[in-house]
Amino acid sequence: MKTHTYVEIVTIGDEILYGQITDTNSQWMGTELNKKGFKVIRKTSIGDTKEEILTILEEAQSRADVVLITGGLGPTKDDITKNTIAEYFGVEMTFHQEVYDNIAELFKARNRELTVLNRMQADIPSNGKVLMNKVGTAPGMWFENGEKTIVSMPGVPHEMKYLMENHVLNQLQEKYHTPFIVHKMMRTMGIPESKLAEMIEDWEENLPEELSLAYLPRMGQVRLRITGVSYDETDLKDKIEKEVVKLRELLGENLYAEEDIDIELVVSDLLKEKGLSLATAESCTGGNIAKTITGIPGASAYYNGGIVSYSNEVKESQLGVTSESLKNFGAVSEQVALQMANNVREKYNSDYGVATTGIAGPSGGTKDKPVGTIWIALSTAEKTEAKLLKLYNNRKLNVTVTTNSVFKWLLEELKSGN
Amino acid sequence: MKTHTYVEIVTIGDEILYGQITDTNSQWMGTELNKKGFKVIRKTSIGDTKEEILTILEEAQSRADVVLITGGLGPTKDDITKNTIAEYFGVEMTFHQEVYDNIAELFKARNRELTVLNRMQADIPSNGKVLMNKVGTAPGMWFENGEKTIVSMPGVPHEMKYLMENHVLNQLQEKYHTPFIVHKMMRTMGIPESKLAEMIEDWEENLPEELSLAYLPRMGQVRLRITGVSYDETDLKDKIEKEVVKLRELLGENLYAEEDIDIELVVSDLLKEKGLSLATAESCTGGNIAKTITGIPGASAYYNGGIVSYSNEVKESQLGVTSESLKNFGAVSEQVALQMANNVREKYNSDYGVATTGIAGPSGGTKDKPVGTIWIALSTAEKTEAKLLKLYNNRKLNVTVTTNSVFKWLLEELKSGN
Numbered sequence: 001m002k003t004h005t006y007v008e009i010v011t012i013g014d015e016i017l018y019g020q021i022t023d024t025n026s027q028w029m030g031t032e033l034n035k036k037g038f039k040v041i042r043k044t045s046i047g048d049t050k051e052e053i054l055t056i057l058e059e060a061q062s063r064a065d066v067v068l069i070t071g072g073l074g075p076t077k078d079d080i081t082k083n084t085i086a087e088y089f090g091v092e093m094t095f096h097q098e099v100y101d102n103i104a105e106l107f108k109a110r111n112r113e114l115t116v117l118n119r120m121q122a123d124i125p126s127n128g129k130v131l132m133n134k135v136g137t138a139p140g141m142w143f144e145n146g147e148k149t150i151v152s153m154p155g156v157p158h159e160m161k162y163l164m165e166n167h168v169l170n171q172l173q174e175k176y177h178t179p180f181i182v183h184k185m186m187r188t189m190g191i192p193e194s195k196l197a198e199m200i201e202d203w204e205e206n207l208p209e210e211l212s213l214a215y216l217p218r219m220g221q222v223r224l225r226i227t228g229v230s231y232d233e234t235d236l237k238d239k240i241e242k243e244v245v246k247l248r249e250l251l252g253e254n255l256y257a258e259e260d261i262d263i264e265l266v267v268s269d270l271l272k273e274k275g276l277s278l279a280t281a282e283s284c285t286g287g288n289i290a291k292t293i294t295g296i297p298g299a300s301a302y303y304n305g306g307i308v309s310y311s312n313e314v315k316e317s318q319l320g321v322t323s324e325s326l327k328n329f330g331a332v333s334e335q336v337a338l339q340m341a342n343n344v345r346e347k348y349n350s351d352y353g354v355a356t357t358g359i360a361g362p363s364g365g366t367k368d369k370p371v372g373t374i375w376i377a378l379s380t381a382e383k384t385e386a387k388l389l390k391l392y393n394n395r396k397l398n399v400t401v402t403t404n405s406v407f408k409w410l411l412e413e414l415k416s417g418n
Numbered sequence: 419m420k421t422h423t424y425v426e427i428v429t430i431g432d433e434i435l436y437g438q439i440t441d442t443n444s445q446w447m448g449t450e451l452n453k454k455g456f457k458v459i460r461k462t463s464i465g466d467t468k469e470e471i472l473t474i475l476e477e478a479q480s481r482a483d484v485v486l487i488t489g490g491l492g493p494t495k496d497d498i499t500k501n502t503i504a505e506y507f508g509v510e511m512t513f514h515q516e517v518y519d520n521i522a523e524l525f526k527a528r529n530r531e532l533t534v535l536n537r538m539q540a541d542i543p544s545n546g547k548v549l550m551n552k553v554g555t556a557p558g559m560w561f562e563n564g565e566k567t568i569v570s571m572p573g574v575p576h577e578m579k580y581l582m583e584n585h586v587l588n589q590l591q592e593k594y595h596t597p598f599i600v601h602k603m604m605r606t607m608g609i610p611e612s613k614l615a616e617m618i619e620d621w622e623e624n625l626p627e628e629l630s631l632a633y634l635p636r637m638g639q640v641r642l643r644i645t646g647v648s649y650d651e652t653d654l655k656d657k658i659e660k661e662v663v664k665l666r667e668l669l670g671e672n673l674y675a676e677e678d679i680d681i682e683l684v685v686s687d688l689l690k691e692k693g694l695s696l697a698t699a700e701s702c703t704g705g706n707i708a709k710t711i712t713g714i715p716g717a718s719a720y721y722n723g724g725i726v727s728y729s730n731e732v733k734e735s736q737l738g739v740t741s742e743s744l745k746n747f748g749a750v751s752e753q754v755a756l757q758m759a760n761n762v763r764e765k766y767n768s769d770y771g772v773a774t775t776g777i778a779g780p781s782g783g784t785k786d787k788p789v790g791t792i793w794i795a796l797s798t799a800e801k802t803e804a805k806l807l808k809l810y811n812n813r814k815l816n817v818t819v820t821t822n823s824v825f826k827w828l829l830e831e832l833k834s835g836n
Contacts, residue, residue, distance in 0.1 A: 286712025294704025
């Protein structure tokens with residue numbers, strides 16, 4: 001019995017090979033396919049050349065049941081996917097009135113003039129089934145090739161997502177019967193991968209055969225993913241639950257979420273649940289904490305706002321940091337961090353105030369305070385505390401790890417507190 | 419004569435196929451290889467399975483001269499790349515003292531205890547040349563296979579980059595002789611791809627044969643990339659320069675940079691050059707403008723700071739927006755945007771003040787002010803103006819496009835002004 005439906009993802013575009021855009025499509029597609037029980041066995045990026053496209057169409061079908069292609073459907077000359085697929089199947093183009101009407105409507109809504117190039121986007125290889133794209137001008141196309149399926153979608157992320165969610169995933173599930181796959185994600189922070197591995201070594205070795213474990217380290221965090229594959233759903237869920245209980249015990253405080261959720265979401269859920277509010281005072285993170293929390297829809301329920309105090313003048317005039325502290329201890333100091341957190345909490349009338357001040361790099365480091373020297377502070381009505389982080393020689397990494405450290409601290413406080 | 423050295427990039431890890439991490443490595447590698455004249459012909463992501471790795475090693479070498487592999491070199495059980503490469507070549511492991519010493523040193527610096535698993539990271543397939551990794555515990559490995567080269571690197575981005583920059587790129591250039599490749603990027607904003615294509619159609623059709631053009635649309639911007647390949651460097655540069663002059667004329671105001679540089683960098687360079695300063699007042703962008711500008715090293719020279727005013731209370735108390743305006747026109751209004759921009763400029767003692775207030779979505783929209791209704795404002799000592807953007811039904815896209823629109827406006831102002 002065949003236990004898996006294999007999918008290959010093919011992204012087309014020189015710009016991906018040349019590194020001029022990041023391919024985020026295949027990540028999103030991988031996640032969604034996985035949730036539906038499809039097994040992505042390979043992702044390939046190739047250039048906008050006919051030979052490459054013809055070759056990969058053949059190759060991918062030799063390995064996978066389903067080939068999902070994105071890219072190369074735009075209105076310009078370097079977009080050749082559609083014509084190449086027609087050539088692959090040896091078919092002509094057919095004009096689709098419904099697709100044309102959709103394009104015309106989109107242009108009307110945007111007050112733009114329809115071009116000849118756009119009109120040609122309504123031509124579809126004659127053996128293709130159109131997947132209407134209501135959010136863009138290039139339609140999706142579904143091709144049956146015996147047991148195999150080829151789907152072509154535009155590379156614009158929100159258009160690809162629209163097509164996947166409204167057409168492709170459902171139709172694939174109808175066509176193929178898939179085994180039951182369960183992932184359980186355990187997210188940890190504050191413990192390095194190798195130490196973690198030793199800590200849970202015995203447990204890992206005794207996992208039931210349906211289960212496997214993966215370590216996914218990233219930016220000071222390690223995500224542990226337990227994957228189970230079986231046709232017996234109840235038994236599988238039962239086995240995973242039993243292992244999760246053991247793992248929870250082993251991980252202790254390092255575990256911050258039992259699902260694949262970023263820490264700011266855990267924090268925001270708790271703030272909402274407890275009806276508490278937050279204000280931020282950021283120096284070295286430069287607005288990243290604010291940006292991260294406001295990236296969550298509905299953040300206005302618990303986030304009042306914040307100050308990005310990049311200059312000392314702003315730290316004094318807007319945040320009320322004393323000039324004595326700035327002079328005696330410097331902007332990167334426990335004293336300044338404490339004042340920032342406390343004062344932003346008071347000024348913004350919030351339950352929690354958090355602050356960051358440090359040397360993100362690449363320049364600005366001294367012997368006493370090298371790049372990566374960062375103070376974070378947390379203030380409530382009862383107390384204000386600061387912690388020193390000694391991080392890396394990398395600006396972006398420092399900003400990210402500092403932001404996460406603030407959220408971890410907030411989480412601990414939220415869990416321990418009232 | 420062989421005109422290209424072909425490179426394939428292979429990323430190993432179930433987490434990439436399952437969509438649990440974004441593969442940013444292959445983008446970065448593509449960019450750097452391209453700059454050095456190597457032609458990346460394919461990128462492939464496969465899972466952590468021996469069969470897949472063995473297959474891709476064979477396949478990739480049939481197409482490319484160089485195979486660059488990242489991932490699967492960690493200390494844990496699911497990291498099998500190294501052992502699989504040894505099996506592929508039919509060789510044993512050799513212990514490398516220098517690698518071990520480096521691992522020990524790294525652990526000492528981090529005050530962590532060395533584990534048995536870490537010690538095994540000093541075992542290298544006996545036909546491999548070690549590429550010392552000073553920033554992590556897994557070394558890079560270089561394998562000669564006749565004319566072909568296989569390089570294995572860890573998947574941790576900053577470790578991969580260290581190895582590429584310090585070992586791999588140089589050694590590849592030594593081994594292979596590469597043709598001359600020139601890319602010229604022209605970055606535009608505010609004009610849709612199809613209209614742009616029509617505007618420059620005649621020019622594009624008459625490009626010399628050594629040159630080609632690609633459209634790279636992204637988040638309300640279109641980047642145009644002219645690529646030239648030739649062994650005659652002087653002639654190639656000359657031809658590109660001639661075409662750039664024509665294209666510049668055709669693009670007019672839509673062109674904002676003639677290199678692959680984000681608009682915030684163009685703005686920050688001009689601010690620095692003119693000795694002018696900036697303050698931000700953000701509602702719907704929630705700190706994204708601040709975060710974007712402070713992402714640039716040295717931003718403190720021209721960025722004083724900003725306020726994230728997520729609640730109306732903060733708009734009043736911290737930004738001095740009048741309660742009458744908030745009551746009569748609402749937080750998302752021209753009047754509020756104007757006050758935010760003007761007041762943050764004054765409070766933060768800056769030459770420019772910019773502000774955003776709008777409905778980013780997904781909720782909060784009304785019939786009069788649907789999701790995507792966003793006001794941006796720009797204030798100088800002489801004048802304060804606001805513009806209405808009618809954007810999308812997508813929170814993230816709205817934040818990004820709003821941020822870019824603010825920078826575009828700032829750029830026009832900086833170019834036109836004193």
